Amino acid sequence: MFGLEALDLARIQFAFTISFHILFPAITIGLASYLAVLEGLWLKTHNDTYRDLYHFWSKIFAVNFGMGVVSGLVMAYQFGTNWSRFSDFAGSVTGPLLTYEVLTAFFLEAGFLGVMLFGWNKVGRKLHFFSTVMVAIGTLISTFWILASNSWMQTPQGYEIVNGQVIPVDWLAIIFNPSFPYRLLHMSTAAFVATAFFVGSSAAWHLLRGKDNPAIRTMLSMAMWMALIVAPIQAVIGDFHGLNTLKHQPAKIAAIEGHWENHGDEATPLILFGWPDMKEERTKFAVEIPYLGSLILTHSLDKQVPALKEFPPEDRPNSTIVFWSFRVMVGLGMLMIFTGLWSLWLRKSDKMYTSRPFLYLALWMGPSGLIAILAGWFTTEIGRQPWVVYGLMRTADASSGHSFVQMSITLIMFVVVYFALFGAGLGYMMRLVRKGPKIDEGKETNEGGPGQKRTPARPLSAADDDGTEADNSPSLTKEI
8 A cells, every 4th residue: 555564554653653642741841841930930929820820721731741641651552562673672771761761750740740730729839839840840851761762762872782682781871872962952942942832822812812911911921932032042952963963873964955965075055945856866956055054064164964875775764754844843943933033022112912913923833833843853763764773773673573454454543543532632622722811710619620629630630621720719828
């Protein structure tokens, strides 16, 4: 079917599940830190706007957290079902790293998540704030271990191969492998930027519909400050990440650039647009800027960038895909920087909350951070091919060897179940977003819900069905 083999379906299946999963942790990371900032500001200023925003976004965080946990479990099982040979080869490295995530991040989050979501009226202010901070730290620790594992697969070190299996010999070298610092910073910053535009988009949606109050304005203001400051920083981190990739994975850079061959001593041009053709080994319809490729990738005007023809055909990533996925990521990043700068200009003239063209841009930029994350991950993972552990194990040798029929059936089942389950979850989360934060909501009740007598035990219970916050007391009355 479409010239695909069982291996291709296994890759598509994993790509499909990870594409769903990565969206939830990204928002979870950003929202957890955002909630910690909101509660900290409320405790410092006693401005109830921050409290109202905390209650509102904690409900969305709860739904997102629940979906992230479920989608992550599926991925863990796939290592054993579809990629058992990889687990047998490198499980002595990736297994402990994922175990460390459970022992640190998951246990930390499990210990404080309940207090954060349901303890507003049951613990003191300081303890509740401490719980929120611990959950935020837990999400970052989880990112640390996941990126350590993935980065080792990209730039492996600290190992020996004995009897066809990887044996760890230096855990510090394994964890802090050459690409790890750049990937950790790049992904964490991407999560913060994606969350900022998600929050800013929801604020813009309400402002465009005439719902203008201090909470909505605060949402937009904080989101745009984050975009203004962090989006340019992300571009700088991306530049350092690119230099690191050029050093350790030159074939990936050549594929990203659609650069097939060097001519004499000429500097490498930057191909803005074109269509890399893997069969003809050239980039069709290329629009080039002379010297710029060398300037960006080597920070000089005379050094050349390695070309795809310098690598055997079987070792070349699919340039057609990564060429465009990378440009989607960079293009959205430029739009993010532009949005932040426009917000600063409007802020100075006190028009940021009323300029409809800007609000429409902020609205449509809502999913931009998540799309950029997906494009970046496609670039990273497809650009690593044909290796599952770079230079050590090919993807074709890592699969479990299931039949085409088996992979077809399971892929169809995944698509149906994921769109039904997570589609419903996303729809519910967006319904909460559309309701917006409630200002000075009603009095305490004993009808159940966060902080009430009949406290639910499930994280998703923190978001009640009608979108109202069950725990809305004006302030926390207890101290530690």
